[in-house]
Amino acid sequence: xxxxxxxxxxxxxxxxxxxxxxxxxxxxxxxxxxxxxxxxxxxxxxxxxxxxxxxxxxxxxxxxxxxxxxxxxxxxxxxxxxxxxxxxxxxxxxxxxxxxxxxxxxxxxxxxxxxxxxxxxxxxxxxxxxxxxxxxxxxxxxxxxxxxxxxxxxxxxxxxxxxxxxxxxxxxxxxxxxxxx
Amino acid sequence: xxxxxxxxxxxxxxxxxxxxxxxxxxxxxxxxxxxxxxxxxxxxxxxxxxxxxxxxxxxxxxxxxxxxxxxxxxxxxxxxxxxxxxxxxxxxxxxxxxxxxxxxxxxxxxxxxxxxxxxxxxxxxxxxxxxxxxxxxxxxxxxxxxxxxxxxxxxxxxxxxxxxxxxxxxxxxxxxxxxxxxxxxxxxxxxxxxxxxxxxxxxxxxxxxxxxxxxxxxxxxxxxxxxxxxxxxxxxxxxxxxxxxxxxxxxxxxxxxxxxxxxxxxxxxxxxxxxxxxxxxxxxxxx
Ligand SMILES: [Zn+2]
Numbered sequence: 232x233x234x235x236x237x238x239x240x241x242x243x244x245x246x247x248x249x250x251x252x253x254x255x256x257x258x259x260x261x262x263x264x265x266x267x268x269x270x271x272x273x274x275x276x277x278x279x280x281x282x283x284x285x286x287x288x289x290x291x292x293x294x295x296x297x298x299x300x301x302x303x304x305x306x307x308x309x310x311x312x313x314x315x316x317x318x319x320x321x322x323x324x325x326x327x328x329x330x331x332x333x334x335x336x337x338x339x340x341x342x343x344x345x346x347x348x349x350x351x352x353x354x355x356x357x358x359x360x361x362x363x364x365x366x367x368x369x370x371x372x373x374x375x376x377x378x379x380x381x382x383x384x385x386x387x388x389x390x391x392x393x394x395x396x397x398x399x400x401x402x403x404x405x406x407x408x409x410x411x412x
Numbered sequence: 413x414x415x416x417x418x419x420x421x422x423x424x425x426x427x428x429x430x431x432x433x434x435x436x437x438x439x440x441x442x443x444x445x446x447x448x449x450x451x452x453x454x455x456x457x458x459x460x461x462x463x464x465x466x467x468x469x470x471x472x473x474x475x476x477x478x479x480x481x482x483x484x485x486x487x488x489x490x491x492x493x494x495x496x497x498x499x500x501x502x503x504x505x506x507x508x509x510x511x512x513x514x515x516x517x518x519x520x521x522x523x524x525x526x527x528x529x530x531x532x533x534x535x536x537x538x539x540x541x542x543x544x545x546x547x548x549x550x551x552x553x554x555x556x557x558x559x560x561x562x563x564x565x566x567x568x569x570x571x572x573x574x575x576x577x578x579x580x581x582x583x584x585x586x587x588x589x590x591x592x593x594x595x596x597x598x599x600x601x602x603x604x605x606x607x608x609x610x611x612x613x614x615x616x617x618x619x620x621x622x623x624x625x626x627x628x629x630x631x632x633x634x635x636x637x638x639x640x641x642x643x644x645x646x647x648x649x650x651x652x653x654x655x656x657x658x659x660x661x662x663x664x665x666x667x668x669x670x671x672x673x674x675x676x677x678x679x680x681x682x683x684x685x686x687x688x689x690x691x692x693x694x695x696x697x698x699x
Contacts, residue, residue, distance in 0.1 A: 280572075284587055285587055288585070301605065303567075304567040304569045304601070305616075306615055306616045306617060307614060308615060309614065339590075342531060342532055342590075345531075346614065
């Protein structure tokens with residue numbers, strides 16, 4: 232099981248274009264695939280509809296799906312879940328929804344596969360954007376929120392620390408945890 | 413809270429199936445080993461088929477009554493799936509002794525798929541030691557059969573149809589892999605755009621495998637390594653050259669069985685093991 236966190240330049244443009252209320256939603260993102268090597272096309276990930284239905288049926292209403300043009304079918308023993316987008320603020324303000332979301336995914340996919348699942352989570356605030364990558368057994372999905380909150384805390388602490396260091400010219404710069412990874 | 417008479421009836425029906433399952437499977441699993449006599453293995457397959465017929469009937473009764481919660485039918489479905497898994501395993505051992513290697517492989521994969529379906533159907537599968545059973549099948553795969561190379565189709569699907577309600581899967585209420593009143597929801601591919609075929613190590617469908625490759629004097633079977641007569645033109649075969657195969661090393665090209673298969677693709681016909689059909693085949697041999 233692994234959960235990697237990286238700072239990314241920006242979330243895909245289509246999130247803004249779709250006019251989604253980023254402060255109140257979990258957004259299921261489409262996948263970008265190349266067409267003839269030159270252009271790209273957005274398609275639904277194979278599990279997108281399933282996740283949307285699963286979460287909605289369990290009363291998590293804040294789920295939106297950006298529809299692609301068709302669905303990319305997957306035939307591997309391991310299951311690649313679609314990327315999920317969260318506003319950082321939403322994660323911080325709705326821990327109960329986040330916890331239940333990943334519990335539901337863990338229960339459902341544990342029954343679906345004895346192989347691994349992979350998932351990426353994009354989280355964005357006004358001044359920072361992060362990508363969390365998970366790969367491991369389906370059961371481990373339920374541990375994501377704890378790790379997610381730990382990492383967000385670390386990352387936010389670091390940015391505060393970095394600001395302090397910038398003020399203090401004489402400070403020896405330590406590489407941040409993100410850089411070390 | 414006391415149980416209503418209807419609930420009690422459902423429970424006793426399910427319990428009856430559970431008892432019958434344990435009796436049948438405990439008895440038949442003894443023969444799920446290579447050295448066991450074929451006649452015992454055939455007999456075990458017959459017992460399992462009888463159990464499956466009986467359990468299917470109970471399941472139908474449970475499904476019809478709208479008052480009965482769907483879980484009862486799901487529980488029976490899980491037991492049916494486990495019995496089918498063991499039945500395929502037994503046939504695999506028979507096929508191996510007959511040196512019918514490819515059919516044996518198909519039976520192994522079917523056994524694995526049914527064991528997975530049992531888990532999907534209901535948590536009652538846990539009491540059938542399904543995890544241990546899956547490990548047994550996994551070790552058979554790695555120790556009895558040579559390593560296989562698999563293919564996986566790359567597709568864009570414009571519509572998935574729900575196998576339960578027949579509606580568009582995107583908008584219907586069912587979730588794939590979940591059992592509803594004794595039937596597991598799956599998605600049926602409708603309106604697809606085929607893109608590519610790729611080579612994968614760990615496919616969902618282990619029946620989609622590379623069957624062999626062309627050599628100068630025929631077709632080298634990946635399972636036996638023997639050279640067979642070339643069967644070019646068979647509609648089930650697709651020619652494909654994988655990127656990672658060095659042209660200098662392999663001058664010929666690989667031949668791939670690229671059909672997308674499911675657990676229900678016709679491998680469930682066990683009629684040849686019926687008592688009457690055996691008499692028939694013996695008579696035919698005598699003639
Ligand atoms: Zn449906």
